[in-house]
Amino acid sequence: MTRHGKNCTAGAVYTYHEKRKDTAASGYGTQSIRLGKDAIKDFDCCCLSLQPCQDPVMTLDGFLYEKQAILEYILHQKTEIAKRMKAYEKQKQAQKSNSQLESKSEERERVERFKIRENSIVSKPINPFTSGLNTGGEKGRTDGSSAESSTAGSAASSSQSLPSFWIPSLTPQSKPTLLKKPSKAVLCPMSGRPIKMNELITVRFTPLDSSLDRVALLIRQDRYVCAVTRDVLGNSVPCAVLRPSGTVVTQECVEKLIKRDMIDPVSGDKLSDRDIIPMQRVRMYFYKVEVGKQNFSGIFLMYSMRSKNGVLYFGFK
Numbered sequence: 138m139t140r141h142g143k144n145c146t147a148g149a150v151y152t153y154h155e156k157r158k159d160t161a162a163s164g165y166g167t168q169s170i171r172l173g174k175d176a177i178k179d180f181d182c183c184c185l186s187l188q189p190c191q192d193p194v195m196t197l198d199g200f201l202y203e204k205q206a207i208l209e210y211i212l213h214q215k216t217e218i219a220k221r222m223k224a225y226e227k228q229k230q231a232q233k234s235n236s237q238l239e240s241k242s243e244e245r246e247r248v249e250r251f252k253i254r255e256n257s258i259v260s261k262p263i264n265p266f267t268s269g270l271n272t273g274g275e276k277g278r279t280d281g282s283s284a285e286s287s288t289a290g291s292a293a294s295s296s297q298s299l300p301s302f303w304i305p306s307l308t309p310q311s312k313p314t315l316l317k318k319p320s321k322a323v324l325c326p327m328s329g330r331p332i333k334m335n336e337l338i339t340v341r342f343t344p345l346d347s348s349l350d351r352v353a354l355l356i357r358q359d360r361y362v363c364a365v366t367r368d369v370l371g372n373s374v375p376c377a378v379l380r381p382s383g384t385v386v387t388q389e390c391v392e393k394l395i396k397r398d399m400i401d402p403v404s405g406d407k408l409s410d411r412d413i414i415p416m417q418r419v420r421m422y423f424y425k426v427e428v429g430k431q432n433f434s435g436i437f438l439m440y441s442m443r444s445k446n447g448v449l450y451f452g453f454k
Contacts, residue, residue, distance in 0.1 A: 177372050178419045181361060184327050185210060190353050191396060193340040195378055198328045199417040201340065211334060214323045221319040228316050341383045345369065363387045365394060365402050372418060380412035388415065
């Protein structure tokens with residue numbers, strides 16, 4: 138009995154330590170995941186086609202694309218935005234015509250009620266001997282009409298408060314879904330921020346062996362090097378792009394050499410903090426979700442970005 142108090146199962150509370158230990162042993166319910174090497178995209182591959190870039194360009198957020206792929210994406214998105222804008226304008230015109238028809242019908246009903254009210258006025262000769270009776274009769278009719286109107290109002294209020302949806306007067310009606318005004322900005326498929334053609338930066342990789350052609354270069358694992366230090370570039374090496382020249386250098390070279398003078402070592406232009414764009418390394422893996430009888434599959438993307446104030450945050454697509 139002395140060992141019972143020292144066992145982990147002796148307490149009546151399922152502690153956080155026990156939960157973490159059981160979760161790590163079972164592999165289910167964890168909030169962290171370890172991605173393998175196959176889940177990491179090569180640093181010189183396009184974020185859309187996932188193939189090595191032949192004519193690479195980069196956004197201001199540091200995502201690398203093939204020029205042809207990103208231009209086709211932008212044109213396709215502009216076409217879709219034009220279609221959605223056309224549908225929105227059509228819906229707007231339909232709403233305007235419906236409101237005009239409703240206003241015309243209300244005006245017509247108002248005129249009809251006025252005509253009926255004017256035609257119902259009939260003048261009768263005044264009889265001095267029966268004026269009191271007429272007054273009393275008119276008063277009685279007025280009281281009766283007010284009672285009928287109050288009864289009708291109470292009936293209408295009671296019909297509105299009825300929970301019986303199967304009554305024809307309370308049957309719900311399906312209304313068409315109203316379209317929202319689409320945004321005219323084309324969004325980046327990775328960061329979700331607006332992207333423009335004139336903001337794309339042409340990237341120039343320095344090959345490890347300039348004598349090799351493109352096919353022979355793609356076969357090799359080590360293809361490119363830093364333009365300044367000649368260090369081999371890879372997925373494990375943080376890289377950055379210098380905006381004026383578009384050359385790719387390592388982040389270590391930026392911290393130790395370039396930030397001292399803030400001058401582009403290739404073109405000789407002066408640099409600012411905005412001209413040094415770190416390349417984003419995207420991790421992805423295939424996922425499949427079954428909802429009912431429908432299967433959804435796609436690619437799960439995870440990337441990390443460092444903001445201007447140095448805060449590291451993650452995004453998921």
